Amino acid sequence: MPGVLWLALLFVLPLYIVLCLAFGTFDPVFRSPIPVWNPLQWDFTQARYVLDHIVGSDGFFGPAIERTFVFVFIASAGALAISYPVAYYVCRFGGRRKGLLLTLLIAPFWISYMMRMLAWVNLLQTDGLVNRALSLGGLFPVHVAWLNGRPSTVVMGLIYGYVPYMILPLYAGLDRIEPSLIEAARDLGASRFATFRKVTLPMSKPAVIASLLLVSLPMFGDYFTNDLLSGSPSTAMFGNLINNAVLVPQHVGEGATFLILMFIVLLIPMAYYVRSTAREEGETV
Amino acid sequence: MAFLDACSKKNDATGGAAAAPTATFSVASPEAPVKWPIYDDNKPIASGLTPEHGATINIYTYTDYLDPKALKSFETKYKAYGAKVTITTFEDTTTALGKIRTGGVQADIFNPSYDQIGKMVTAKLIAPLNHSYIPNISNVWSTYSNPFYDQEWQYTTPYLLYGTGIAWRTDLVSEDVATLTNPYDILWDPKYARKLSVLDDYRTCMGMVLSRNKLPINTYKPEDLALVHTQLSEMNHTTFPKVNVTDYTDLPTKIVSLCQAWAGDAVNMLSYMPAGQSPDVLRYWGPSGPSAAVDNDLLVMLKQTKYPVMTQLFLNHMMDYDVAISNFSFTGYQPPQTLITPDKLVADGFVPATMASAVVRQSDYEQGQHILELPPAVDAAWQAVWEQFKAGA
Numbered sequence: 025m026p027g028v029l030w031l032a033l034l035f036v037l038p039l040y041i042v043l044c045l046a047f048g049t050f051d052p053v054f055r056s057p058i059p060v061w062n063p064l065q066w067d068f069t070q071a072r073y074v075l076d077h078i079v080g081s082d083g084f085f086g087p088a089i090e091r092t093f094v095f096v097f098i099a100s101a102g103a104l105a106i107s108y109p110v111a112y113y114v115c116r117f118g119g120r121r122k123g124l125l126l127t128l129l130i131a132p133f134w135i136s137y138m139m140r141m142l143a144w145v146n147l148l149q150t151d152g153l154v155n156r157a158l159s160l161g162g163l164f165p166v167h168v169a170w171l172n173g174r175p176s177t178v179v180m181g182l183i184y185g186y187v188p189y190m191i192l193p194l195y196a197g198l199d200r201i202e203p204s205l206i207e208a209a210r211d212l213g214a215s216r217f218a219t220f221r222k223v224t225l226p227m228s229k230p231a232v233i234a235s236l237l238l239v240s241l242p243m244f245g246d247y248f249t250n251d252l253l254s255g256s257p258s259t260a261m262f263g264n265l266i267n268n269a270v271l272v273p274q275h276v277g278e279g280a281t282f283l284i285l286m287f288i289v290l291l292i293p294m295a296y297y298v299r300s301t302a303r304e305e306g307e308t309v
Numbered sequence: 310m311a312f313l314d315a316c317s318k319k320n321d322a323t324g325g326a327a328a329a330p331t332a333t334f335s336v337a338s339p340e341a342p343v344k345w346p347i348y349d350d351n352k353p354i355a356s357g358l359t360p361e362h363g364a365t366i367n368i369y370t371y372t373d374y375l376d377p378k379a380l381k382s383f384e385t386k387y388k389a390y391g392a393k394v395t396i397t398t399f400e401d402t403t404t405a406l407g408k409i410r411t412g413g414v415q416a417d418i419f420n421p422s423y424d425q426i427g428k429m430v431t432a433k434l435i436a437p438l439n440h441s442y443i444p445n446i447s448n449v450w451s452t453y454s455n456p457f458y459d460q461e462w463q464y465t466t467p468y469l470l471y472g473t474g475i476a477w478r479t480d481l482v483s484e485d486v487a488t489l490t491n492p493y494d495i496l497w498d499p500k501y502a503r504k505l506s507v508l509d510d511y512r513t514c515m516g517m518v519l520s521r522n523k524l525p526i527n528t529y530k531p532e533d534l535a536l537v538h539t540q541l542s543e544m545n546h547t548t549f550p551k552v553n554v555t556d557y558t559d560l561p562t563k564i565v566s567l568c569q570a571w572a573g574d575a576v577n578m579l580s581y582m583p584a585g586q587s588p589d590v591l592r593y594w595g596p597s598g599p600s601a602a603v604d605n606d607l608l609v610m611l612k613q614t615k616y617p618v619m620t621q622l623f624l625n626h627m628m629d630y631d632v633a634i635s636n637f638s639f640t641g642y643q644p645p646q647t648l649i650t651p652d653k654l655v656a657d658g659f660v661p662a663t664m665a666s667a668v669v670r671q672s673d674y675e676q677g678q679h680i681l682e683l684p685p686a687v688d689a690a691w692q693a694v695w696e697q698f699k700a701g702a
Contacts, residue, residue: 052685053428056407084702091701150563151583171564172503173549255506255551257701268699272692273403 039287046071046280050273057276070277074285085265092262095175096243099182100236103190106183107235111194112224126195132188141181141252145171148253173256181249186239193238197231198224230304237297241290262286335427336682337458338527344460345430353439354617364616365393366623369405369416372398374469376632376639383626392619409434409611417614418623420468422606423458424682430464435609437463442621445628450645450671457679465607466624469642470669472572472677473513473602474595476556481566487594487666493521495567497540499547504566506551506559507544511695512680514552515541516602517569520678526602527681534694541698552699557581557641560591572667576660577641593667601677603669605645634659643669 044059047066051058060066078085114125132140147153148170159166170177201224209219247263260268262282269279337343347353366383368375380394397414399405402421408414410432421429429435440446443466446454453467475486475495481504486492496505496517507514516526518537528534544550551565557574559565561581570578575593582588596602608627610620626632633644638659643649651668654660660668683691 054407054410054432055403055685056410084697084700087702088700145564169503169564172551174503251553255553255555256503256549257545257552257699258549260699260701265700268696271401271404272696273407274689275692275696 042280042283046277046284048277050277055272055274057273070275071281071284074278074281088260088265089262091175091259092244095179095182095261096240099179099186099243100240102179102183103187103239104232104236106187107190107194108232111191111198115195115198129188129191129195137185138248138252140185141249144181144184145252148177171253171255173254173258175254175259177253178250178259178261181253182243182246185246185249186243189242190235190239193235194228194231197228197234200231201227230301233297233300237293240293244286244290336684337423337427338681339457339679342455342457342460343427345426345463347437347463348433351433351436351612353437354621356439356441358618360387360390360392360618360622361616363391364619365395366418366616366620367395367397367416368418368420368623369397369399369409369414369611370418370420371400374420374640374642376636378639379627379632379636382632383623386626387619387622390619394623406434409613415613416611417616417620419609419611420606421609422604422680423456423465424680426458426465426607426609427682429609433612435464436612436614436617438466438610438621438624442618443625443628445625448628448630448633448646448648450647450674452671452675453645465609466628467645468606468608468627469573469636469640470603470605470645470674471642472595472667472669472673473508473517474570474572474575474593474666475567476560476570476575476578476591476593477567478560478563478590479592480590481563486567486592491521492594493517496550496569497544497547501566502548505548506553506556506565506568508556508569508571509552509554511691513571513602514569514698515691515695516678516680520596520600520602526678527683529683529687531690534690538694538697541694542702545698545701561586561588571642572669573640573642575641575664575667576643579661579664580641588661589663591664593664595666595673596677597670597673599676599678601673602680603674603677604680605674645669645671645674 041059043063044061044066045057047063047068047070048060049058049067049069050056074085077083078089110129114122114129118125149155150167150169152170154170155166155168156162158164158168205223205227206219209223210216214222245263245266247261247267250259250261250264251267266279266282266286269275269282335341335343375396380396383394384392386392397416399408402425405414405419406421406425406428409416409419419429419435426435440462446462446466449467453462455461456465456467459465475492477486482495482501484495486495489495495501496507507517512526515534515537518540519526519528519533521540522533522536524533524536551559553559554574556565556568556570557577558581560568560570561578562583570593572593572595575591578591579588582591608624610617610624614620627636628644628646630646630648633646634649637643637649649668651660651665651670654668655662655665
């Protein structure tokens with residue numbers, strides 16, 4: 025019962041409100057959104073406007089959505105490439121320092137996401153530390169404008185911002201692998217690499233999928249990283265479309281439609297995760 | 310300017326979509342000034358009333374848009390009455406207006422733009438003023454005793470002015486923008502790709518594109534908007550501009566080399582220069598005369614106020630010369646005080662001579678173009694163009 029109540033209050037009700045806004049209208053004088061609570065009276069004008077402008081010659085929302093998939097794919101892969109070795113190292117070679125290393129890995133959580141991004145704004149300025157480091161103390165003048173509409177900066181920001189969220193579930197997954205299985209593989213003559221490839225990697229697959237989901241889902245809705253590290257429409261993401269819409273009162277319905285679209289799209293990887301987890305649990309039983 | 314018959318959706322209990330006409334208001338412009346009605350159930354208070362004791366005046370305005378010293382000096386002035394002043398902030402006036410309307414914010418004074426007055430008067434959200442409490446109106450430009458958006462200043466007092474133009478750094482931009490045939494063209498110059506920004510305000514930015522093409526900045530014409538759409542798209546693909554309102558820090562810190570800027574932000578840039586760097590590298594250009602893009606915002610008394618006397622005394626306080634000049638130092642935005650001129654501000658050290666062009670002149674305000682309210686359908690067309698630009702298509 026508490027679970028049903030929790031779901032009703034924190035999921036069903038907010039989703040219903042979003043639907044009522046997406047299929048609602050707006051006050052033509054004050055431009056404020058008017059949710060339509062009765063589904064029989066829903067007006068699909070705003071939702072249709074969004075859908076009509078995603079693909080085709082008038083599809084001006086399309087590029088931002090495509091860009092989001094590309095950015096999220098690269099950033100998730102990049103975050104995994106960094107996180108997996110780190111989590112593996114802490115798990116296998118952390119020894120008595122595991123606690124300390126984990127604390128250090130969690131440390132970024134103590135600083136707000138915004139503050140961490142603002143720190144990068146400082147570092148990436150034309151006169152900032154990054155350019156100064158690249159110029160090797162002024163030997164080779166470097167004036168890269170990192171903060172002005174560069175996709176690479178946005179992807180880097182996403183990787184940096186979400187890496188801590190990936191390391192922890194990976195660590196938890198790797199730590200759960202029985203050391204005796206690895207020892208058995210080694211005893212049976214497998215090299216370190218073969219042991220990793222045939223034992224550790226397959227057994228950490230659920231943790232990899234979970235951690236990828238954990239970071240890619242919020243990345244899809246992220247607008248803040250792009251706003252702070254680029255600020256250019258040329259790197260706008262799905263989250264920026266939502267944010268731009270909700271900041272204009274008469275476009276709140278469009279924002280709500282984007283949200284529903286994102287929800288539907290993200291259901292696919294969620295469903296895959298639930299299915300694969302259920303299958304593996306079944307195999308274990 | 311044609312009369313606008315605006316209608317409002319019926320906001321019934323079910324939030325039904327049925328529309329019902331509930332209001333009619335005019336679109337004010339210099340060519341068609343508007344005198345708003347005074348309704349029987351929303352009249353000015355009587356003259357000669359004693360200020361309320363224990364009043365706390367809450368001002369609903371932008372962040373960092375009011376000098377804390379102005380609040381303190383008011384509290385000191387009316388200490389005998391126990392007056393207090395607090396501030397509640399908003400991000401944009403449209404959302405703020407929505408909160409006032411729904412009762413989400415309790416405030417005494419609001420800081421709207423003049424294209425919102427019609428809605429607020431019609432919905433009786435603001436109260437008419439009794440001029441006997443606001444004698445300092447004589448300190449500001451005479452225009453404001455009979456502004457086009459509120460003839461006979463029945464509901465509004467002027468607050469701050471903002472011209473719009475281009476700011477740049479002479480150490481990063483080789484051209485003198487002010488001397489270019491069409492200074493706006495530099496925002497499309499590939500040489501400055503990823504080095505510039507435009508203002509994240511649809512009327513200001515799209516108005517700039519219209520000005521670049523010598524078109525009226527309040528156009529209703531679809532072909533003009535199509536041109537704006539094309540040129541904004543070109544800008545997106547040639548110079549990849551940042552679209553934000555942080556130009557006042559981005560230019561001093563070299564995040565951008567040049568930017569579209571409000572004159573007040575250009576003045577503000579001086580105080581954001583990093584230590585050891587001279588503000589002499591900063592420059593500002595804004596069109597003048599009939600091409601000038603100059604506007605002002607307002608202070609209005611909300612009808613919900615419980616302290617109408619003290620509230621109007623505060624409006625009066627903000628037009629006091631000493632308070633206004635101190636507020637200018639704090640915000641960078643200029644009050645329309647008659648004693649303030651570019652020469653005086655330079656002489657008094659408020660603005661360096663290199664930035665004197667950021668000071669708005671009365672003649673520019675009177676001859677220039679103003680951002681006017683648009684009918685809902687036209688505004689929706691503007692918003693659609695802006696939405697496409699911001700989506701980065």
